[in-house]
Amino acid sequence: MIHLENVQKTFTLHNQGSAEIPVLSGAGFTVNPGECVALSGASGAGKSTLMRMIYGNYLTQGGRIMIGDVDVVTAEPREILNLRRDTLGYVSQFLRVVPRVPTLDVVAEPLLRVGTPRDVAEARARDLLARLNIPERLWSLSPTTFSGGEQQRVNIARGFAHAFPALLLDEPTASLDAMNRAVVMDLIHEAKARGTAIVGIFHDAEARAAVCDREIDVTAFTPGMN
Amino acid sequence: MTQSGQYNFAYLDEQTKRMIRRALLKGLAIPGYQVPFASREMPMPYGWGTGGVQVTAACLVPEDCLKVIDQGADDTTNAVSIRKFFQRTAGVDVTEQTTASTVIQTRHRIPETPLREGQILVYQVPIPEPLRFIEPRETETRKMHALAEYGLMHVKLYEDIARHGAISTAYAYPVSVEGRYVMDPSPIPKFDNPKMEMAGIQLFGAGREQRIYALPPYTRVVSLDFEDYPFDPMRAEHPCDMCGAEDTYLDEVIIDDAGGRMFVCSDTDHCTARRAAGHRGRLAATEDAA
Amino acid sequence: MSTPLLQVRDLHKFYGDRLGCGDVNFDLYPGEVLGIVGESGSGKSTLLNCLAGHLAPERGQVLFDTRDQGLVDTLTMSEPRRRLLARTDWAFVHQHARDGLRMNVSAGGNVGERLMAVGDRHYGNIRAQAIDWLDRVEITADRVDDRPSAFSGGMQQRLQIARNLVTGPRLVFMDEPTGGLDVSVQARLLDLLRGLVREMGLSAIIVTHDLAVVRLLADRLMVMKSGHVVESGLTDQVLDDPQHAYTQLLVSSVLQV
Numbered sequence: 001m002i003h004l005e006n007v008q009k010t011f012t013l014h015n016q017g018s019a020e021i022p023v024l025s026g027a028g029f030t031v032n033p034g035e036c037v038a039l040s041g042a043s044g045a046g047k048s049t050l051m052r053m054i055y056g057n058y059l060t061q062g063g064r065i066m067i068g069d070v071d072v073v074t075a076e077p078r079e080i081l082n083l084r085r086d087t088l089g090y091v092s093q094f095l096r097v098v099p100r101v102p103t104l105d106v107v108a109e110p111l112l113r114v115g116t117p118r119d120v121a122e123a124r125a126r127d128l129l130a131r132l133n134i135p136e137r138l139w140s141l142s143p144t145t146f147s148g149g150e151q152q153r154v155n156i157a158r159g160f161a162h163a164f165p166a167l168l169l170d171e172p173t174a175s176l177d178a179m180n181r182a183v184v185m186d187l188i189h190e191a192k193a194r195g196t197a198i199v200g201i202f203h204d205a206e207a208r209a210a211v212c213d214r215e216i217d218v219t220a221f222t223p224g225m226n
Numbered sequence: 227m228t229q230s231g232q233y234n235f236a237y238l239d240e241q242t243k244r245m246i247r248r249a250l251l252k253g254l255a256i257p258g259y260q261v262p263f264a265s266r267e268m269p270m271p272y273g274w275g276t277g278g279v280q281v282t283a284a285c286l287v288p289e290d291c292l293k294v295i296d297q298g299a300d301d302t303t304n305a306v307s308i309r310k311f312f313q314r315t316a317g318v319d320v321t322e323q324t325t326a327s328t329v330i331q332t333r334h335r336i337p338e339t340p341l342r343e344g345q346i347l348v349y350q351v352p353i354p355e356p357l358r359f360i361e362p363r364e365t366e367t368r369k370m371h372a373l374a375e376y377g378l379m380h381v382k383l384y385e386d387i388a389r390h391g392a393i394s395t396a397y398a399y400p401v402s403v404e405g406r407y408v409m410d411p412s413p414i415p416k417f418d419n420p421k422m423e424m425a426g427i428q429l430f431g432a433g434r435e436q437r438i439y440a441l442p443p444y445t446r447v448v449s450l451d452f453e454d455y456p457f458d459p460m461r462a463e464h465p466c467d468m469c470g471a472e473d474t475y476l477d478e479v480i481i482d483d484a485g486g487r488m489f490v491c492s493d494t495d496h497c498t499a500r501r502a503a504g505h506r507g508r509l510a511a512t513e514d515a516a
Numbered sequence: 517m518s519t520p521l522l523q524v525r526d527l528h529k530f531y532g533d534r535l536g537c538g539d540v541n542f543d544l545y546p547g548e549v550l551g552i553v554g555e556s557g558s559g560k561s562t563l564l565n566c567l568a569g570h571l572a573p574e575r576g577q578v579l580f581d582t583r584d585q586g587l588v589d590t591l592t593m594s595e596p597r598r599r600l601l602a603r604t605d606w607a608f609v610h611q612h613a614r615d616g617l618r619m620n621v622s623a624g625g626n627v628g629e630r631l632m633a634v635g636d637r638h639y640g641n642i643r644a645q646a647i648d649w650l651d652r653v654e655i656t657a658d659r660v661d662d663r664p665s666a667f668s669g670g671m672q673q674r675l676q677i678a679r680n681l682v683t684g685p686r687l688v689f690m691d692e693p694t695g696g697l698d699v700s701v702q703a704r705l706l707d708l709l710r711g712l713v714r715e716m717g718l719s720a721i722i723v724t725h726d727l728a729v730v731r732l733l734a735d736r737l738m739v740m741k742s743g744h745v746v747e748s749g750l751t752d753q754v755l756d757d758p759q760h761a762y763t764q765l766l767v768s769s770v771l772q773v
Contacts, residue, residue: 014761015768056750058757077736077750078545098710098732099703113714360618373596377603377633381618381625384632387639388622388661452639 001068001166001197002031002054007221008062009046009053023049027063027221033165036188036198038208041218047201050218051168054199055090056080067166085113090168091159095143095151103129103146103154104139110162121161128157131183149175160187167191169200173207185211236283236316242266246284246438250429253440258407259371260354265436275308275333276433278350282331285346285429286312291319293327298335298475298492305333322495334397336418338474338496341426343443349412351432354439356400356410376408379450387455396460402448409439411447417459417475422447464489469500470507519581521546521687521719522567527576529559529566535743536562540576542738542748546686549713549720551734551751553727553766559743560723561691567721568608568689569598580605580687603633607680611692613672616679617664623650623675624660630683649678653708670701674708681712688713688720694729706732727770731755739763 007027013019024046031037039047052058054065056072065072070083084090089110097106104125111121129139132153138146143154156172172188173181181204188211191198202208208215234240242264249263268276286292292312296305300322308331309320321327324339331348341347357367360378370378379400386394399416403409411422412430422428428441441447451457465472467488474496476489488509491497501510520543529536537559544550552560565571567578569590579587580601590598602608610616617626627646628636636642647657653674655667664672673693680688693709694702710733713720722733730737730751738748739760747760758764 011757012759013764015765052756057752059749059753059759077748077753078548080750081548081735098707100707360621369595369599373599375599375633377629377631377635380632380637381621381629384625384628384639384642385622388624388643451637453637454640 001033002199003066004028004030004054004063005066006063007050007053007060007065007073009049009058010061022223024053024218024221025223027218029216031166031197031199033195033197034192035214036192036200036212038212038215039199039201039218040215041222045218045222047218048170050221051090051170051199051201055088055168056084085110087164088166088168089159089162089164091156091170091172093152093170093174095155095158097143099144100142102140103134103143106143106154107157107161110158114162116162124161125157128161129154131187132157133180133183149177149180152176153180156184156187160191163191163194163196165196167196167198169198169202171201171203173202173204181207234315235288236286236312237268238266238280238283242280243284246280249438250281250284250440253429253438254427254442256407257441257445258403258409258439260437260439262436263438265433268433269311270307272434273352274304275331275350277431277435277438278331278333278348278433279308279311279431280433281348281429281431281438282308282312282329283316285329285348286316286318288316288318290316290328291321291326292316293321293324293330293495294332295330295335295337295493295495296333298337298477299494301494323499324493324495334413334415335475335492336414336421336424338471338491338493339499340421341424343425345426347424347426347428349414349428349430351410351412351430351437352434353398354410354430354432354435354437356398356408371407374406376402379408380452383450383452383455387452393451393455393458399457400450402450403441404446405448408450409447415460415475416449416457417461419447419449419457420459462489465507466491466497466500467507467509469497469505469510471497471500471505518546519587520544520579521548521581522721523577523579523587524567525577525579527563527566527573527578529562529571529573535559536571537566537740537743540745542745544687544719544721546719547717548736549718549722549734551730551737552721552723552740553725553730553737554740555725555766558740560740562743563740564689564691564721564723568606569602570608603630604683605686607685607688609673609676609680609688609690609693611695613664613669613676616676617672619664622661622663623655623667626664626675626679627682630679634683645682646678649682650675652712653678654704668701670697670705673697673705677709677712681716681718684716686719688718690720690722690724692724692726693722694724694726702729709733727755727767739766 005028009024011021011023041047053060060073067083067088070079107125107128108121111124134153143151172184246263249261253261268279294305294309296302312318313320324337329346333350355367357378360382361367383393397415398410398413399419401409401411425443427443430439449457462476466474468490471491474491477492479488481488522544524540524542527540528538540563554560566573578590580590582588624643624646627649628642631642647660650660655671664675694705724730734751737751737754738745741762747754747763755767758767
């Protein structure tokens with residue numbers, strides 16, 4: 001489902017003496033449907049960078065990143081938009097939303113975008129928010145005023161609302177209490193059972209061991225670190 | 227070509243009359259279209275009918291019989307002075323009778339007696355552009371006329387209804403001419419709008435704004451309205467206190483300082499003719515007795 | 517895949533010898549929102565005005581997917597046709613509401629104008645639609661007969677949007693739609709715009725110098741400098757991993773809150 005081949009990334013800082021910083025080279029791996037793969041390596045090894053490249057958030061200088069039959073490296077912006085809408089989900093560490101939008105709508109939105117009827121989408125959103133222990137009185141409020149942990153759970157609910165065939169998870173269990181962490185792990189297991197291919201970054205070793213089928217050490221792709 | 231020895235016939239020089247006649251012919255050929263013309267200085271202030279006077283001057287021939295009315299009346303300052311002006315500069319016959327006249331210059335009324343073929347009605351126009359108060363740019367209004375984009379005219383009527391519950395525009399009520407140009411009929415009461423589909427020729431002259439437009443006989447003239455707020459030619463609900471007419475446009479006259487009032491025909495010629503024929507209104511008898 | 521709604525090819529606009537904008541090429545697909553960013557004088561407003569038919573470019577094509585004839589070059593189409601497009605399938609939201617509103621006409625009349633322009637002659641319908649649209653932009657029905665001069669800046673801007681969207685356009689041009697509004701009003705307006713774009717399936721081209729605005733509204737971004745497009749791509753990609761020196765400068769110059 002997710003297939004990387006000889007992926008290259010360099011940052012060029014034009015305003016700082018045109019410094020060229022090679023970040024990744026020769027990165028390659030495959031994630032099959034129903035599989036969960038953890039990216040590992042020391043801080044600064046390029047785990048987040050690689051995730052962002054797979055999502056199309058960072059440009060890739062060389063190689064291929066195949067999500068299904070779309071190559072993110074060469075795809076047109078609107079192909080990536082379609083990919084993000086239908087196929088590829090991303091749970092980032094921080095929730096970024098338009099002010100004023102109620103939590104329930106924030107969570108239901110990915111479903112509405114793929115044409116799910118509003119009642120079905122909202123039912124799914126309610127279910128997820130309830131499972132992630134967001135008190136019901138908060139559902140009609142904007143998540144911008146929530147605590148950090150609540151925001152992260154809203155973010156996770158949103159990420160898991162639509163059954164994406166491919167999913168990227170950036171620290172999904174960080175700063176969650178044990179009860180909510182278990183819920184997130186359940187969600188990941190359910191997604192795997194549905195056949196979702198997952199790439200994740202987990203600093204939480206216990207969680208990683210519980211949900212991941214294997215690890216990929218990003219350090220191997222980092223120039224100057226091997 | 228001098229008539230009196232001091233002036234050209236009908237005051238204007240022949241080149242000017244030719245220029246105005248060309249504008250008039252163009253206006254008649256394109257009903258409702260505002261034809262620019264080189265308006266001349268006239269020996270009266272703007273707003274006193276300089277446009278109408280120039281059109282009348284360009285139409286008059288020595289055989290004509292001229293009638294001049296000001297809001298229906300033949301005997302107000304404006305009407306009297308223009309009538310005298312043409313008596314002096316053209317030497318034409320003048321009359322107060324609609325039926326006897328061949329050319330009628332009017333300010334803000336159409337005579338009650340229907341015009342017949344061959345008669346000419348000349349309007350004095352202050353502001354010829356019906357879209358002016360909503361769209362101040364002349365470049366834009368010209369384009370709107372050229373492309374027949376007249377939605378904006380209805381915005382004005384919409385505003386009337388929104389503010390007053392009905393289309394409160396009571397005079398200068400915009401009309402659509404032959405389904406093409408939207409035209410300002412000059413500040414005649416909307417009561418007169420239906421009369422614009424007539425046998426006579428109607429010519430409009432705006433002196434300060436330098437525009438001439440025209441309606442040939444029997445031109446289709448439709449007052450703009452909404453489907454649910456149809457055009458209504460409003461009229462005061464009284465008979466004329468002088469002649470008893472119930473189908474004429476009335477002036478309201480305050481007659482004392484105790485709130486007394488009377489309604490009389492604004493068309494003085496029409497009212498006089500009716501009284502001569504024996505019609506009497508509420509207050510006519512007392513007046514005759516006096 | 518579907519045909520683009522708008523195709524821009526090799527567009528050049530000069531002011532005398534000076535370049536307004538040049539070499540502009542892009543496609544806009546139905547439902548897409550394109551942001552154009554750049555500093556003052558970078559040519560972004562010039563470009564927007566060329567696209568909307570307010571300025572005549574010296575060279576190039578602006579092809580619009582018309583309902584009846586498919587892609588037609590709007591620069592060479594007849595003026596009546598272009599003006600018809602401008603009041604039906606297109607909308608233009610000005611930075612200053614007073615440029616886009618009739619200040620001496622009531623809110624209802626402002627919204628109703630486009631309906632009357634396309635031939636609606638039923639007062640009751642026009643008014644009902646106006647009130648419906650005022651409601652959608654969060655202006656209460658009791659303000660329908662007030663003039664825009666009695667409205668706050670944010671309300672005027674929302675009224676302008678209602679006035680533009682009432683005929684169900686397919687392409688909206690916006691020139692700094694949130695400029696001059698304080699931040700809380702901006703947020704409300706952005707939220708509203710986003711909802712309307714989503715709900716109506718609108719395509720939009722938004723010119724702004726505010727990167728936060730494009731991050732929220734735009735799917736794609738074009739960065740302009742000195743009349744040229746120096747970088748384009750997915751909005752989050754351009755903002756998070758800018759490639760061109762100017763874009764890097766622009767992104768790094770934004771103050772963090």
